[in-house]
Amino acid sequence: MDEILAEKKVVRHPKKKKQPITWDLIKSQNQLVWMSVPLLLYIILFAYVPVWGWTMAFQDYRPGRAFNDQKWVGFKQFKFLLTDDNFLRVLRNTFAMGLINLILGFVTAIVLALLLNEIRKVFWKRAVQTISYLPHFLSWIIVTGIVATSLSINDGIVNIVLMKLHLIREPILWLSEGKYFWGIVGASHVWKEVGWNTIIYLAAIASVDPALYEAAEIDGANRYKKMRFVTLPGIKATIVILLIMSVGHVLEAGFEVQYLLGNGLIVDWSETIDIFVLKYGIAQGNYSLATAGGIFKTVVSITLLLFANWTAKRLGEERLL
Numbered sequence: 001m002d003e004i005l006a007e008k009k010v011v012r013h014p015k016k017k018k019q020p021i022t023w024d025l026i027k028s029q030n031q032l033v034w035m036s037v038p039l040l041l042y043i044i045l046f047a048y049v050p051v052w053g054w055t056m057a058f059q060d061y062r063p064g065r066a067f068n069d070q071k072w073v074g075f076k077q078f079k080f081l082l083t084d085d086n087f088l089r090v091l092r093n094t095f096a097m098g099l100i101n102l103i104l105g106f107v108t109a110i111v112l113a114l115l116l117n118e119i120r121k122v123f124w125k126r127a128v129q130t131i132s133y134l135p136h137f138l139s140w141i142i143v144t145g146i147v148a149t150s151l152s153i154n155d156g157i158v159n160i161v162l163m164k165l166h167l168i169r170e171p172i173l174w175l176s177e178g179k180y181f182w183g184i185v186g187a188s189h190v191w192k193e194v195g196w197n198t199i200i201y202l203a204a205i206a207s208v209d210p211a212l213y214e215a216a217e218i219d220g221a222n223r224y225k226k227m228r229f230v231t232l233p234g235i236k237a238t239i240v241i242l243l244i245m246s247v248g249h250v251l252e253a254g255f256e257v258q259y260l261l262g263n264g265l266i267v268d269w270s271e272t273i274d275i276f277v278l279k280y281g282i283a284q285g286n287y288s289l290a291t292a293g294g295i296f297k298t299v300v301s302i303t304l305l306l307f308a309n310w311t312a313k314r315l316g317e318e319r320l321l
Contacts, residue, residue: 057291077292087293093182093269098253100186102246108194110239113201114227129202132195140192140256147188150259151175152179175261178269185257200242201235208234237318244312244320248305251297273297 026033057078060071080291081087112132119125135143150157151174159171174180212230221229255274262270271279273293281290305320 013303054291054295056288057295059288061288061291063085063285063287073288077288078296080289081292081296086280087273087276090271090273094253094272095252096218096253097182097185097258097272098250100182101189101253102250104186104190105193105197106239106243106246108190110201112194113198114231116198116202117231118223118227123171129198131196133199134195135192136196138192140260143188143192144257144260145318147184148175151184175263176265178266181261181266181269183284184261185254188257188261189254200238204235204238205231240312240317244305244308247308248301250304 054257055067058074060073060076062070116129117127119128153158153159153171153173154169156174158174161170163171172180175183208231212234213226216226216230221228251273253272255272255278258270258272260277262275273296277290277293281287281293309319309321
């Protein structure tokens with residue numbers, strides 16, 4: 001089968017040299033340039049102008065004072081963050097939940113896309129796909145309400161089912177024990193986003209050459225072998241690119257679900273950097289500390305993104321840069 005698939009591979013043509021950007025080229029595409037102006041202004045206004053506020057992280061910022069009247073303290077806020085036990089704890093929680101969301105989200109989305117691709121009836125395929133991505137359009141307020149109700153100790157469906165199956169003897173206080181919280185957050189993210197995340201994988205699968213499947217079938221490959229030797233290699237580039245982008249968002253473990261499901265009993269497991277910034281920065285008026293926390297998360301995210309891109313380059317895979 002490998003020999004037949006190798007014969008079907010598309011011959012790679014040598015890369016064309018990039019056309020140099022000149023004023024004549026810009027003038028010839030002036031309509032595209034004008035169409036991009038609103039988007040460019042949007043990015044400048046909401047992505048780059050607010051960066052000016054990062055200066056607060058290096059000041060002992062006090063509202064109401066002019067910029068020149070603020071006291072500069074250098075890296076004082078960053079030193080405090082890196083030596084504060086509370087921040088190190090929320091950093092652990094953020095990394096753990098972000099990593100769980102990344103792994104579960106990636107694996108479940110790819111598996112669901114492969115399974116949907118094997119459904120032959122178009123009606124059932126569209127029905128399952130529609131049902132799976134509908135939770136994406138629910139707000140986290142609604143989702144956390146459903147989760148809390150499902151995990152209720154009195155009439156929660158999870159406790160009822162587990163007791164009926166004799167897997168547990170008595171109801172469990174799921175939201176009162178920290179050891180369960182990370183798993184609950186990961187499962188909530190999967191339920192809400194798995195259907196939506198499969199869309200891009202299904203689009204990538206649709207672009208795989210059907211001749212490869214025919215060659216594999218002639219060689220005696222069953223459905224599972226087609227998945228392994230045809231579908232997965234065909235969408236490998238898409239998987240790598242999305243993985244690189246997702247690695248850069250590991251610290252985006254979430255805010256709403258942790259804030260809404262968390263409580264005093266599991267605070268050591270539920271707080272993330274965003275909640276820390278809100279609780280110890282904004283709520284107490286320490287805007288310098290809040291800004292420093294935001295900068296720390298941004299710098300770490302960019303570092304992880306560049307590292308993932310460099311690793312993909314070293315392994316000869318697709319990359320962003």
